[in-house]
Amino acid sequence: MQRPGSISPWRLLAPMLAIMAAVVGYPVVQTIALAFTDARLLGGLGSAHWVGLDNFIYALTDANFLSATAHTLYFAILSVGFETLFGVLVALLLNEKFRGRTVCRALLVLPWALPTIVNAIMWRLIYQPDFGVLNAVLTQTGVLSGYRGWLGDPDSAMNAVVLADVWKNYPLVALIVLAALQNAPADLYEAARLDGAGAFRRFQVVTWPVIAPPLLVAIVLRSIEALKVFDIVYVMTRGGPASATKTMSFFVYEESFRFLRVGSGASYALIVVLICMVLVTVYMRLLRHGQPA
Amino acid sequence: MKRSRLASTLLYAAVLLFVLVTLAPVAWLLILSLSPPADLTAKPLRFIPSQIDLSHYRRLLDFGANTPGEAFLLGLRNSLGASVGATLVSMLVSIPAAWAFARYRRRAVTATLYVVLATYMTPAVALVLPLYFMLSALHLLNSVTGLIIVYCAILTPFTAWFIKSAFDALPDEIEQAAAMDGAGVFKTLLYVSLPLARAGIATAALFALLLAWDEFFFALLFTSNADAKTLTVTIADFAAGRATDFGLVAAAGLLTALPPVLIAFGLQKALISGLTTGGVKG
Secondary structure, rough: OOOOOOOHHHHHHHHHHHHHHHHHHHHHHHHHOOOEOOOOOOOOOHOOOOOOHHHHHHHOOHHHHHHHHHHHHHHHHHHHHHHHHHHHHHHHHHHHOOOHHHHHHHOHHHHOOOOOHHHHHHHHHHHHOOOOHHHHHHHOOOOOOOOOOOOOOOHHHHHHHHHHHHHHHHHHHHHHHHHHOOOOOOOOOHHHOOOOOOHHHHHHHHHHHHHHHHHHHHHHHHHHHOOOOHHHHHHOOOOOOOOOOHHHHHHHHHHHHHOOOOHHHHHHHHHHHHHHHHHHHHHHHHHHHOOOO | OOOOOHHHHHHHHHHHHHHHHHHHHHHHHHHHHHHHHHOOOOOOOOOOOOOOOOOHHHOOOOOOOOOHHHHHHHHHHHHHHHHHHHHHHHHHHHHHHHHHHHHHHHHHEEEEHHHHHHHHHHHHHHHHHHHHHHHHHHOOOHHHHHHHHHHHHHHHHHHHHHHHHHHHHHHHHHHHHHHHHOOHHHHHHHHHHHHOOOHHHHHHHHHHHHHHHHHOOOHHOOOOOOOOHHHHHHHHHHOOOOOOOOHHHHHHHHHHHHHHHHHHHHOOOHHHHHHOOOOOOO
16 A cells, blocks of 8 residues: 555654664674674673684584584474474364363463463472472372482483473464464365265365464474573573583573673574574565465 | 264363363462472372462562562562563554554565564574673663663564554555545554554553563573562572472462463463464464
């Protein structure tokens, strides 16, 4: 539509762009600059020296950072994988007609709305090694012979964090898929059924094409979030035990705010950003094609 | 189409499992918060409290020097201040911007819209160090004002994107009619578009509040004591360490979760449409 009246859009955009430039644009540029220096948190920026690519070379040859990268990928693949699986299954379930369906759909919002920190605290309490309910239930039903420190054991800590993350975040996938399912053409199901298509074939031919595009958006969105994971790890394990749950964002945090090596921290941060940016690009393409902008 | 008996049974079994898995963790938090302290460390564990004990809630809502209540209530104050403040600032700047995004189809404007969206996805770690130096230079570390400023980095791209879709949904004719009556752009926006899009704008504001309320990373790094620590940081402090008061932590967690959960239940329909247009992220 042609604009009634004539005013430059930039006058309307200016206040927002000014704020964004101050709190996003300028910081991003400065992070890039910092990554090439040996700046320290307390020395201020004045004492920083240009060190070229040293930080990046150090980061990419640092076994600890590489293992943090591996932990992050493990977390992202496992949690997004299960969130997708449970998201689709629960969406299909709640798309069926049954009594109490409306209540169940409302219930799906509960984990989504729970603040990440509260979710992390809740699962920390559930996993608590001495008095936690998980240990109590598993031993009292005879599944486990004794109490375990779920978050204290390097073998189980990351999986325990993943479970907590999946519980909170699969509803996002389920809600998106459920909304898509409601747009699925009912007469097509009927036609497929009359043609003698079995349940699996009906899913493949009728359901899947309807849910696949929004599902893809949800997966990309969740992957971006999972790759920058910090909050849940901070509260549940602080990166431990023995660095088993230390993720890339946690590494940036420690390098910058515990060891005060801001320049090096910035280079880690940029690596996180680059990995996320790949997915952000995919996401924007999906959105641009998905809706008539 | 009628279901067979077997299919029906399986369906209801699956529904039951879903309800159980969704409710059990939160129910356990509620039980912890209402149990007398002795129950929480009993072995074998008591699954049903021996009596309903409100002492954890009472301690949280009781304001005394150096008590958990003081930390919690000051955290509540700071969270409210930071969330409401950042939401107000974000709404103020993103309403005109969203309207420009919705009404001007120039290439540069659309490109800007996508830059804003990319900003929304930018990891906080990319901003945190310069923001730290910035707040430090402005003497705004450990202040609610400082949090309001940095929260705009998270809220503004979201509100701009969300409100744009609210304006997109308005019929063009009404604005054109206003323009023909000689109303300028600002008048049209203020008296015609804004009231018509008020439901969408209110929804954006509520989601922005949710985003700010949940924020943890910036608050953790930019605050250091009860002057500015938000609820998320305060309750994370409560939960840290081995010898924690489980009942108190559970009660604090539930109280912190209450406002967003209520908002989310109230906004269910808007939430789902927001999710499907990509405006709301996890």
